[in-house]
Amino acid sequence: MSTSAPVDVLFVLFAAGAIATAYLVFRTDSMVRAAYWLLASFVGVGAILVLLKAEFVGLVLMLMMAGEMTIMAFVMVMFMMNPAGLNPMLMVHQHKTAIAAGVTSFLVLAGAALLTDFPNAPATQTSRATEELGTELLGESMLVFETAGAALLGTMVGAVAVASRRGRYGDAEEGSIEPPLQPDEEWAQASAHRTEEDEHEPSVHGGHS
């Protein structure tokens, strides 16, 4: 296997960068930083793929992750209290279990990588890869590809149905209120009852206790 020195240097840089930024995901208090450190880590992985001559896959990984991580950033900012980490906090839970799980999976994967006898088949032509992928998609893997379409449609419909409060048929609650227990009880009463219950739900507040 022949590689040139600059490629090796870049590989080490990107690999180290990917690991370092992945570590920083858990060391920052800001949700936005966490999401974008993760993005940086993915970019590192994408760059390694490019170095491995999987140019298309690596670049597409980078392309997709920009959108994905931005969605992650804004959803985290939306729902986490203290999203910018103005009050420092710990980004990890169950410290010891997490460390143990992390170390174990690293050892397993590293072991698999080192012990497996990979075939020595250096990639030479990069420009063909995309074409082969296309031929594959339209030929033998056609069913997979079309199933992916249906799955994506399912994702969209599901996401809209779950996340959207207002729809064609009115507000989401109206559909989600269970029918009354007594046949003569009004639906509205049942819903009023529910709302009352909701308000007794203990509020999750960090600092005031």
Added chain:
Amino acid sequence: MSRVLSRIALRADARVFCIAGSQSRDEARLLRLAEGIHLTGTPRAANVLLIAGELDAGLIAPALVAHDALSPPRATVWWRLDTEEALVSKNFPNAFMEDDLDPVPALRRVHEELLAGQREGEAPLLPDVEPAQWQGIGPYGQGGKGMTGGVPYGRPMAERADDRDGLKLDYLPVRIGPLFAPLPVGLALDVKLQGDVIQGAAFENLADASTDGTSIFHRALRVAVLIRDLELARARSHLEWLSDAVAVAGAASLSERILRLAQQVAPGDGDAIRAVERTLRRRGFFDWSMRGVGVLKTNALEGVSGPVARASGLSIDARTKEAAYERLGFEPLTQDAGDAAARWIQRVREAAQALDLAGQAGDERTGGSGAIESPRGLLTDGAGPSTATARLVPSLVVGMEFGEAVATVVSLDLDMSEAQPLDNHVSAAS
């Protein structure tokens, strides 16, 4: 190196953040046409502060904040516009005083002196005090306790409130204005923002109430004036508003053109204004941009007069009661839509109509009866139309996206100095 830069920078327009007292708005607006200076929308982009005229008492504190937000080295120019009081000079001790009719040479001089190092940048005027004690408090000394408690870095964190889609997320109580470039001077809009949607709104009027304006409309309350002059002033006022509104919509260059037109129009120039209407329509200002924004129903218009009322279909106009206007064949224009687009179109058409009237009026006179139709609505002794119009703002902007809310407020053409000082709170409806 820096001396070379400074020499090149001399050729640049001076970056000026302009704060106009509410009696000096018209003069300040004209500076947009001036060469050699560039008015910025935020003080961060400027290093020269221009104060035009005497500031209303309520604007002094915000002006100090704006002054300190300028990027250093900063300087202040007070364009006196023959005012007698001296609130400004008391609060801005280092301000360069300019009595001339044209402040541009003074602004250029200050700009050049700053660049050449001949004038020292002003220090901040507000005391260097953190908004709250925070250093050393909390487990890391950051000023907070727990996840959302305390005052990290001197400021508390947002709290939660219900929202219309069932989520309970944080809301930001923010005061927008009174020196927020897109909104009328003196209007301090207190909004509760959840995301970019306004969930609750209130406003405070920080402009000094002025009972005796100097405009021709105020004069016409007491003495008869030429209809020709009155209608020309009306057309100008509408065009100046249009220039502001177009600038808020992002079209700075078109705004400048309209402002220039406002200075040049003469009685009988109605067709020039109708051409403006066509231009605006072609460019999408009505149909893309303002259609359906800030709809006002007639039943919400209690006490509201002027173009705002007529754009919602109310045919009220003080001019219909005057014999002189009847002789000229005056009929008030109205529209039905009641949205921002209708108010834009209404003012443009009324400007055209006013110029037509001015062209035909000859020596006809009107006024002196204690009530007059001003460009913003019915003006009587001691009460301006903006009081009623401003009262619409809070209920109107609740539920709107921020930009939509700004466009709506702009479309109302408020003059806060003729509105009564009032404090009007409306909270989230849904």
Added chain:
Amino acid sequence: MLGPLEAALAVFVAAVGLTLALRALGDVGGATAPERLPYAGGYPPRVHAWSRFHARYYVMAFVFLAFDMEMVYMYPWAVVFAREGAIAFVEMGWFILVLLLGIFYTWREGGFDWA
């Protein structure tokens, strides 16, 4: 060697670095508390702006996620399209039609509106 991507990487790194340097040229003035106040028209903000920000278009974000996936299939398809001819046309046509259904559904449910 990496070929063109090597040049692209160099260009990216240089542009980022030089812009950072350009920005650093201006010295930081304005270190006092009043100079650091966020500006919103002349009054200090009552709270930090960083909060649980309610992005109103979250439904659209999820639809975007699905469509972003779809783009991955489009690239290789575009390359082989001319060779594969009609079959590629029909397959991708069907794929896209299915996804357009999703857009239509989202639109009808008001998923692109501000919540």
Added chain:
Amino acid sequence: MRPYLSPPLAVITMIGVLIAGSYAVAVLEEIAGTLVSRRPLRLTYVFWAPLATAALLLTQGRTSTERPDAQAWALAPALLAGLAAVGLAVIPIDQNTSVADPAAGFVLYSAAISYVMVAVYLHGWSANSTLPLIGAYRFIAQAFAFQIPFLLVLLAPALPAESLAISDIVEAQESLWNVVRQPLGLPIFLVVSAAATFSLPLDFPDAADLAGGTSSEVSASHRLAWRGARAGLLVMVAAMGASAFLGGWQGPWLPGWLWVILKTLLLLVILIASSHTFARLRIERFVVLAWVVLLPLSLVNIFFAGALLL
């Protein structure tokens, strides 16, 4: 292996192109503004103003806000400039001459476009101030809306070229430019590129109704960096439009690189002129328009382009 410049030469070329491009954008902006506002055109002023403004911004002091995310704030304009540079680098300058023209050049370009969202979001988020924050979130909505049509409309030229390399896409237009072959392509591209460069009429994150939005808290050298990077972005999309739809370096009489410059300038003029012409939409409406009109239209464009090849 495709032709490309050695890294040092590539860097020098691209920095030169970016600076010249930003200057050209600033001059064109000045001219368009002067013409629309009917001010008298002073040519010396027009050509000096961008330089003088840059010098002025460099002599001023850069301000900060309370507890900003300082590193992310600094990164935002730099990232934007980097993206503009990469996007420009993949576009061929002449026949057989490119700064960097990888086989998947089009994917690299698309990736650069999708990271614009990251840069603008960081720019607005980092200041910890309300108005920039609203601008930042506006741009996420805008990016979700324009990105898919942007990528789709640029994918159509790849069909006849049977390649994702920009030079192949240019080469495939030898007989007929894509602006004729795919008549829907260029108009859609112009709309989405106005959105991608957040220039008027789609300047939602930096709009005047937010007093500058994400850039309302920035001053001095930071403002210069941001404006320069944004101008670079504008050049980057115009250059891509010239290559994907107007046949890049192809053209009679003149050398190829001159054609590239002229066509890029033409698209810049169109983009800047329309930014001084049209009224800004509302962001909520733009989002619906992009999904419901632009996206299906760009799909129609792709299938139209495909049907021609069958």
